[in-house]
Amino acid sequence: MGDVYKAVADETRRIILDELLERDEQTLFELCTRLTMKHGLSSTRQAVSQHLEVLEDAGLVHSERRGRYKIHTIDTRPLAQIADRWPVRPPREDIP
Amino acid sequence: MGDVYKAVADETRRIILDELLERDEQTLFELCTRLTMKHGLSSTRQAVSQHLEVLEDAGLVHSERRGRYKIHTIDTRPLAQIADRWPVRPPREDIP
DNA sequence: TTGACAGGCAAGTGACTACTTGCCTACGGT
DNA sequence: ACCGTAGGCAAGTAGTCACTTGCCTGTCAA
Numbered sequence: 001m002g003d004v005y006k007a008v009a010d011e012t013r014r015i016i017l018d019e020l021l022e023r024d025e026q027t028l029f030e031l032c033t034r035l036t037m038k039h040g041l042s043s044t045r046q047a048v049s050q051h052l053e054v055l056e057d058a059g060l061v062h063s064e065r066r067g068r069y070k071i072h073t074i075d076t077r078p079l080a081q082i083a084d085r086w087p088v089r090p091p092r093e094d095i096p
Numbered sequence: 097m098g099d100v101y102k103a104v105a106d107e108t109r110r111i112i113l114d115e116l117l118e119r120d121e122q123t124l125f126e127l128c129t130r131l132t133m134k135h136g137l138s139s140t141r142q143a144v145s146q147h148l149e150v151l152e153d154a155g156l157v158h159s160e161r162r163g164r165y166k167i168h169t170i171d172t173r174p175l176a177q178i179a180d181r182w183p184v185r186p187p188r189e190d191i192p
Numbered sequence: 193t194t195g196a197c198a199g200g201c202a203a204g205t206g207a208c209t210a211c212t213t214g215c216c217t218a219c220g221g222t
Numbered sequence: 223a224c225c226g227t228a229g230g231c232a233a234g235t236a237g238t239c240a241c242t243t244g245c246c247t248g249t250c251a252a
Contacts, residue, residue, distance in 0.1 A: 003105075005101075005104050005105050005110070006105050006209095008101050008105075008178070009099075009101050009102050009104075009105035010209090010210080012210085014101070014181075017181075017182055018181070018182075021182060024188055025188065027228075027229095028228070028229065029227090029228065029229085043210095043211080044211075044212065044213090045228090045229080046211075046212070046213085046229095046230090046231095047210070047211055047212080049229075049230080050209095050210075050211080051210085062187060065229095067219065067220075067228095068218065068219040068220065068227070068228050068229075069219095069228065069229090070228080070229070073187055073188055074182075074187060075186075075187035076182045076183065076184045076185060076187075077184055077185075077186065077187070079178060079179070079182055079184055080184045082104070082175065082178055082179070083175070083178070083179045083184075085110075085113075085114070086113055086114075086117060086170075086172045086175055087172065088172045088173055088175055088176045088179075089172060089173075090171075090173065091158060091169050091170060091171035091172075091173070092120055092121065092169055102239095106239090106240080108240085123198075123199090124198070124199065125197090125198065125199085139240095139241080140241075140242065140243090141198090141199080142199095142200090142201095142241075142242070142243085143240070143241050143242080145199075145200075146240075146241080147240085161199095163198095163249065163250075164197075164198050164199075164248070164249040164250065165198065165199090165249095166198080166199065
C-alpha cells in the first residue's frame, strides 16, 4: 500500500484529484485532455498514467477496465487519516 | 510560503508533528532526543533542524527564541486546506 | 573570562522522483 | 482482416530532496 502523503505531495496529482472530484469516472485520455486544456499542464500520457498509478497505490483512485477504456474513480477516504492524525485547532498563544 | 503537502510528505516530519502535538514547546535538542529515544530515529541535529525549517515554512510550526533556546510550537491549522479541498465521502459504487 | 552548551550556515553527496522516449499489446469499428 | 485508438512496459535522464560534514555564532554558568 502506497503512501497517501506522498501521493498528494505532487501538484499535478492534486489537480488530477480536483478534476476527478469535479467529474468522476474519466479515462486516461480524458484526464490528459482536461489537464492540458483547463489547467495548462503539458504532461504526456505516460506522465499522467504514472501519476494515476501512484494515486491508485495510495487508495485515492480506483480503476476499472471497460473494453479498451480504463475508467478512473476517486476515493477521498484515505485522506481522512490526515485530519485524524493532527486535529486542527489554534496554536498555543504565549501571553506574557 | 512553503508547501503544506510537501511538508507532511516526509515520515520524519510527521513524527515531529506527532511529538509536538503530544508535548508542545520543545527545543531542537529535546526533539532530537525524543526522536532517537522514542521513535528509534538516528537523525542528526542538522537533519531535524532542516525538517523544522520546512515545517515552519509551511506554517505548521512556529518558533521563538528564548535565550539560547529555540522553542517550537505546533500549528495544525494549515492542514485544514487538505480536508477542505477534497471532502471525504464514499466513492461511487457501480451497481449494474 | 573561559569553557561548555544550543543552535546556525553552507557545501557536498546519494537516493529518490517526475518525466520523457521508444516500442509493444489489446480492443473496436469498417 | 486491417487500421486506428486506448493504454502498457520498460530504460534513461534531469532535477529535487534528505542527510551528512565541517566550521562558525551566540548564550549561560563557573
